[in-house]
Amino acid sequence: SAVISxxxxxxxxxxxxxxxxxxxxxxxxxxMFWYRQQPGQSLTLIATANQGSEATYESGFVIDKFxxxxxxxxFSTLTVSNMSPEDSSIYLCSVEESGGNQPQHFxxxxxxxxx
Amino acid sequence: GENVEQHPSTLSVQEGDSxxxxxxxSDSASNxxxxxxxxxxxxxxxxxxxxxxxxxxxxxxxxVTLNKTAKHFSLHITETQPEDSAVxxxxxxxxxxxxxxxxxxxxxxx
Numbered sequence: 001s002a003v004i005s006x007x008x009x010x011x012x013x014x015x016x017x018x019x020x021x022x023x024x025x026x027x028x029x030x031x032m033f034w035y036r037q038q039p040g041q042s043l044t045l046i047a048t049a050n051q052g053s054e055a056t057y058e059s060g061f062v063i064d065k066f067x068x069x070x071x072x073x074x075f076s077t078l079t080v081s082n083m084s085p086e087d088s089s090i091y092l093c094s095v096e097e098s099g100g101n102q103p104q105h106f107x108x109x110x111x112x113x114x115x
Numbered sequence: 116g117e118n119v120e121q122h123p124s125t126l127s128v129q130e131g132d133s134x135x136x137x138x139x140x141s142d143s144a145s146n147x148x149x150x151x152x153x154x155x156x157x158x159x160x161x162x163x164x165x166x167x168x169x170x171x172x173x174x175x176x177x178x179v180t181l182n183k184t185a186k187h188f189s190l191h192i193t194e195t196q197p198e199d200s201a202v203x204x205x206x207x208x209x210x211x212x213x214x215x216x217x218x219x220x221x222x223x224x225x
Contacts (some may be wrong), residue, residue, distance in 0.1 A: 042204060046214075081166050092159075101208060103149060103164060106160075
């Protein structure tokens with residue numbers, strides 16, 4: 001399966017600031033997703049990153065708070081904007097290598113703490 | 116949209132015993148059902164998956180069964196070992212992306 005590199009692996013940020021998380025895949029993939037996993041919780045989909053167009057956001061997540069880019073088939077970024085302590089979480093990039101409901105694989109995640 | 120319920124939320128078994136985790140889904144159109152294992156501080160890893168045209172799939176000590184009529188699927192782990200201790204997530208989808216259950220924390224006691 002594709003190798004997914006995510007960075008930073010962790011960060012501690014001040015409230016009100018923004019952080020951009022990068023996800024790099026070693027091969028072209030059809031689908032890229034961003035998930036949030038709060039401590040002890042399940043995986044919640046934030047959005048699907050669409051190559052060359054605006055991301056598709058799930059209910060409860062908006063572009064102003066979580067802008068996403070996907071300039072090509074191997075790279076995506078998620079920005080967490082104007083952070084508050086409630087944004088402290090693990091953010092995970094996930095990819096599906098080819099279309100048609102294929103297995104999804106996850107990056108190692110970014111552990112974000114907001115002070 | 117799809118809703119996935121997972122039970123139990125925690126499960127403790129003695130080493131060597133079997134463990135069973137059950138999930139139900141709401142959308143009858145869902146046709147892909149993967150299971151992920153997440154160890155503490157690690158990424159979720161796909162351990163087995165099943166599609167709706169198959170009733171059961173096995174890979175060494177783990178197996179998954181699917182009952183489309185009842186809209187439920189289960190993960191079976193036999194001869195459990197301490198390294199099986201982790202959080203397990205089921206998921207379902209018709210088309211991507213996946214919808215996940217809330218997870219089951221499995222503890223295997225040596």
